[in-house]
Structures are given as C-alpha cells and as structure tokens.
Amino acid sequence: QKEVEQDPGPLSVPEGAIVSLNCTYSNSAFQYFMWYRQYSRKGPELLMYTYSSGNKEDGRFTAQVDKSSKYISLFIRDSQPSDSATYLCAMSATLSGGSYIPTFGRGTSLIVHP
C-alpha cells in the first residue's frame, strides 16, 4: 500500500460545477497537508496548505482534512476552464533536518469544459 493514494482521473466536469478531489493516506504522523496545482509543462505550484485537521478556505478553494479517517479533500466551487490542471496532494510530518520532506500523491487530472 502506498503512503498516499490519489485517483489519477481524468475528472471531466462542466464549467460552474463543484469539484471534489481527494487523497487518502496511511501514515498517521503526517501533520501538514498541501495541495499543489500543476499546469501542463509547468512545475507544481502550492495552492493551499493545512495543519492538522479542519477546513481552510481561500476564494473558490476549500481544503478539508479528516485525520481520523486519514482523508483529505480539495473542493473547487464554480469551476472554470482555467482550473484545468493536475492537482497533487502532498503531506509531511514534523521538521527533519531543517525541512519538511513531503510525500506526494500521483495527482488527479482535472478537465473543466466550457
């Protein structure tokens, strides 16, 4: 079993839909949970991060962490064609050697069609 599981998709939705992206994990030591967005031929960019359990909202994006279920989600409201990208979840435990080394999911390819 991989430490982080993420369905690669693709997930295709119409413009304006609510999108739900999810990851599950097995390592209970993970404390920091991130979502990255990666456009084609670009590097990943940090979209949101959450510490421990709970929700965090930023504009149309909401990140949710349920540590009891080892399950994290990213919701995108009013999705736009410009949201079409690959979304990678990432998680890390405590600081080690001066850095948090994240473990990444495989990424979910999202396509928002007009």
Add this chain to the structure above:
Amino acid sequence: SAVISQKPSRDICQRGTSLTIQCQVDSQVTMMFWYRQQPGQSLTLIATANQGSEATYESGFVIDKFPISRPNLTFSTLTVSNMSPEDSSIYLCSVAVPQGWVGYTFGSGTRLTVV
C-alpha cells in the same frame, strides 16, 4: 516564495550519454531538492543538495547515476548519467523558502526523452 530557473526545458538524448540539468534560484537557500516525475507516478525525491557538503540520496538513487553539484547557495546541477529509456521522465528542482516552510517552489522542469 522564490523564483527558479531550470534548463534545459526539454531534451532528447541517445542512450548511454549524460545530461546535466541546471537550476538557478533568485535567493540564497541552504537546501535544494531534485525530484523525478514519471508519467502517472507521484513526484519522487531523488536527493537533497546542501551547499558545502555531499548530496543526500533517497533509497533507490545513487550518486554514480545522478551526480549533483552545489557550488553556491543559489545554484545546483543534476546529471543523469549513462542514460537508458527508463530515465525518460520530468526532472524538477525545488526549494522551500523561507527555510523550514512546508510549501515548496518548483522549477518548470526538464522533460527528458532517452532514445
């Protein structure tokens, strides 16, 4: 956050040859990270490059295959040596700025195809 320039952006190489990828950061950082992203796979950390010391390699990656240089606090290179088609992948460098920040900044990546 930081700005990372990575080059080349892509290359097609013959098997048995080597390719050196360069990564330039616009601020001084203690640690730089090199990742591999294979199709359909998760980002995998190859090694951590520290200025002034040997790079630290993750399990499954060795210095002879992926030698790394880190001559100063803003620059690093990763060489993919004696390439085979299995090395075809996207290679990315990354930093965490400020140091200790949980979020990483990535370069645009080098798309390598070995034929």
